[in-house]
Amino acid sequence: MxxxxxxxxxxxxxxxxxxxxxxxxxxxxxxxxxxxxxxxxxxxxxxxPNKEAILDAAVDAVFAEVDLPVVGAPWRAELRRRAASVRAALVRHPWALALMESRRNPGPATLAHHDAVLGTFRAGGFSLAATAHAYALLDAFVYGFALQEATLAFRDSAGGPGPSGAEGRPDVAAAADGLAEVLGGGAYPHLVEFVGQHALQPGYSFAASFEVGLDLVLDGLERLRARGAG
Amino acid sequence: MxxxxxxxxxxxxxxxxxxxxxxxxxxxxxxxxxxxxxxxxxxxxxxxPNKEAILDAAVDAVFAEVDLPVVGAPWRAELRRRAASVRAALVRHPWALALMESRRNPGPATLAHHDAVLGTFRAGGFSLAATAHAYALLDAFVYGFALQEATLAFRDSAGGPGPSGAEGRPDVAAAADGLAEVLGGGAYPHLVEFVGQHALQPGYSFAASFEVGLDLVLDGLERLRARGAG
DNA sequence: CCATGTTACCTTACTAAGTAAGCCGTACTT
DNA sequence: AAGTACGGCTTACTTAGTAAGGTAACATGG
The missing domain is CATH 1.10.10.60 (Homeodomain-like)
Structure with missing residues (x-):
C-alpha cells in the first residue's frame, strides 16, 4: 500500500x-x-547492512531535529533553548533515549550537535575543564529528566490505526491500584504523602520540574564559569 | 557444574x-x-511467571544495594551519599539503567528507596512542591550521569578493589580512530579541540565530573529549599 | 542487437529466543 | 500404601534477524 x-x-x-x-x-x-x-x-x-545501522541512523535522525545553539551568542540563552529542544525531541521520540545508550557510532548530526554545544561553552568563556564539567552536568540533567519522563510514561499504545490487537486499557488506573495495595500497609509513609498530597493533585505536572531544574543547573554553570575564570 | x-x-x-x-x-x-x-x-x-518478572526483580535487586539516606539526618550529606551510592550501583550493574526505563512494576526495595529519599527531603525542610522539583533534578542528574557513563562505557576508574574480571581492551583507541577519520576534515573544530586538548589528555576522567556536578546540584537544591521556605 | 553486468527486489531457510503444553519421578501428606 | 503436588524435563510453536541465492528489468559495450 x-x-x-x-x-x-x-x-x-x-x-x-x-x-x-x-x-x-x-x-x-x-x-x-x-x-x-x-x-x-x-x-x-x-x-x-543490518538492523544496527538502521538504529544508528534513527538516533542520528532524532539529533538532527534538535535546535542547535549558535556558537558565539550568549551561552545561557542558547543552551537553554537547546536543552528544551533536546527534551522535546526525546518526548516526540520516546524510543530514542533507550537506543542512544547502546549506540556506539555517532552520526553526522550527533557530531554536529556536540560540536555546537562545545563551541557555545567555549565562546561563552568556559575553560576546557569547565566545559567538560558543564557539558556533563547539563546533559546528565536533560537526558536524566527525559529518562524519568519515559519511565513515568504509560503510553504503551499510541493511537495509531494499527491492525494489531486492541491494547488500550486503563494502565494508569491499573498501576495506581497496584501501588495502592502495597502502600496501604503503612510502609512508605512519605511516598504515600507525596503521591496523595501532591502528585495526584489536580494541577500536578512532572514536566513542570524541567524548567525549574534547568534554571538551577544553568545557575550552577554560571558559577562554575565564574569560578574557573576567577 | x-x-x-x-x-x-x-x-x-x-x-x-x-x-x-x-x-x-x-x-x-x-x-x-x-x-x-x-x-x-x-x-x-x-x-x-515470565522473563519480565525476572527483569523487574533484577532491577529491584540493584535498588536494594543502594545505601539509603537516613530520614531526619542532615539532608545534604545524606542525599550526597545516596547519590554516590546509586551511581556506584549503576556502574557495578551497567545493564540496570536500560531496564529501569522499561520496568513498570517497582519492587519493595525500589519503593523503600523512594520513600527514604522523599522523607529526607521533607525532614530537611523542603515543601512538597520543592521536594518534587528537587527529587526530579537530583535523580535526573544521577541517572543522566550514569546514562552518559554507560554510553561512554569506558568506566575510567572507581578505584574499588573489585574482583571483577579483566576488561581492558583498546576500545578507547578503536573509538578514537573511528572518530579521527571523520574529524580530520575540519568540520567539528570544537569537538576536535575538546577531545584532543582535554578528553584524551593523560589525567582526564569523565567520572570526575560527577562530584563537581553533584555539588552544583546540591547547591541548587539548597537555594530551592531556602526560596520555598522564605 | 545481443551478451553481460548491475540493481533492486524476492523466496527459502537457518538460528536464537520466549514460552505454551504436557510427561514423569520423588517425596510428603493422609 | 496411595494420592498428590512439586519441581524438573521434553517437545514444539512463534517471532525475529539474517545468510544464501534466485530473478526480472535495465544499462552498456562489443
Whole structure:
C-alpha cells in the first residue's frame, strides 16, 4: 500500500522513525519495517547492512531535529533553548533515549550537535575543564529528566490505526491500584504523602520540574564559569 | 557444574544479576540463565511467571544495594551519599539503567528507596512542591550521569578493589580512530579541540565530573529549599 | 542487437529466543 | 500404601534477524 516509489537508505530510516514513533521500539522489526515500505523483509538489506545501522541512523535522525545553539551568542540563552529542544525531541521520540545508550557510532548530526554545544561553552568563556564539567552536568540533567519522563510514561499504545490487537486499557488506573495495595500497609509513609498530597493533585505536572531544574543547573554553570575564570 | 541446590525465585534473580553483570543484558536469556543454574530452560517457569518478572526483580535487586539516606539526618550529606551510592550501583550493574526505563512494576526495595529519599527531603525542610522539583533534578542528574557513563562505557576508574574480571581492551583507541577519520576534515573544530586538548589528555576522567556536578546540584537544591521556605 | 553486468527486489531457510503444553519421578501428606 | 503436588524435563510453536541465492528489468559495450 505505501508509496512503493523505490526504497532508499533514507526512506528506510524515515520509516523506522515513523514505525517506532507509532508503535514503540519493540514494534520496530525488519519485517514490520519492510511492510511499512511495501517490500519484502530481505529487500532492506540491499540498502542497509543490518538492523544496527538502521538504529544508528534513527538516533542520528532524532539529533538532527534538535535546535542547535549558535556558537558565539550568549551561552545561557542558547543552551537553554537547546536543552528544551533536546527534551522535546526525546518526548516526540520516546524510543530514542533507550537506543542512544547502546549506540556506539555517532552520526553526522550527533557530531554536529556536540560540536555546537562545545563551541557555545567555549565562546561563552568556559575553560576546557569547565566545559567538560558543564557539558556533563547539563546533559546528565536533560537526558536524566527525559529518562524519568519515559519511565513515568504509560503510553504503551499510541493511537495509531494499527491492525494489531486492541491494547488500550486503563494502565494508569491499573498501576495506581497496584501501588495502592502495597502502600496501604503503612510502609512508605512519605511516598504515600507525596503521591496523595501532591502528585495526584489536580494541577500536578512532572514536566513542570524541567524548567525549574534547568534554571538551577544553568545557575550552577554560571558559577562554575565564574569560578574557573576567577 | 553449578550448585544444583534446588532452584528458587531468589536464586533465579541472583543468577540473572550475575549473568547480566558478566556478559551484558543481551546475554541474559532464559536458556543462558537456566544453564547458569544447571537446569533446563523451562524449569525456570516454575519459579517465575515470565522473563519480565525476572527483569523487574533484577532491577529491584540493584535498588536494594543502594545505601539509603537516613530520614531526619542532615539532608545534604545524606542525599550526597545516596547519590554516590546509586551511581556506584549503576556502574557495578551497567545493564540496570536500560531496564529501569522499561520496568513498570517497582519492587519493595525500589519503593523503600523512594520513600527514604522523599522523607529526607521533607525532614530537611523542603515543601512538597520543592521536594518534587528537587527529587526530579537530583535523580535526573544521577541517572543522566550514569546514562552518559554507560554510553561512554569506558568506566575510567572507581578505584574499588573489585574482583571483577579483566576488561581492558583498546576500545578507547578503536573509538578514537573511528572518530579521527571523520574529524580530520575540519568540520567539528570544537569537538576536535575538546577531545584532543582535554578528553584524551593523560589525567582526564569523565567520572570526575560527577562530584563537581553533584555539588552544583546540591547547591541548587539548597537555594530551592531556602526560596520555598522564605 | 545481443551478451553481460548491475540493481533492486524476492523466496527459502537457518538460528536464537520466549514460552505454551504436557510427561514423569520423588517425596510428603493422609 | 496411595494420592498428590512439586519441581524438573521434553517437545514444539512463534517471532525475529539474517545468510544464501534466485530473478526480472535495465544499462552498456562489443
Amino acid at each position: 505505501p508509496p512503493r516509489t523505490g526504497v532508499t537508505r533514507d526512506r528506510v530510516v524515515e520509516a523506522a522513525v515513523r514505525v517506532a514513533d507509532a508503535s514503540g521500539a519493540g514494534a520496530l522489526t525488519m519485517r514490520a519495517l519492510a511492510e511499512a515500505l511495501g517490500v519484502a523483509p530481505m529487500s532492506l538489506y540491499h540498502h542497509v | 553449578p550448585p544444583r541446590t534446588g532452584v528458587t525465585r531468589d536464586r533465579v534473580v541472583e543468577a540473572a544479576v550475575r549473568v547480566a553483570d558478566a556478559s551484558g543484558a543481551g546475554a541474559l536469556t532464559m536458556r543462558a540463565l537456566a544453564e547458569a543454574l544447571g537446569v533446563a530452560p523451562m524449569s525456570l517457569y516454575h519459579h517465575v
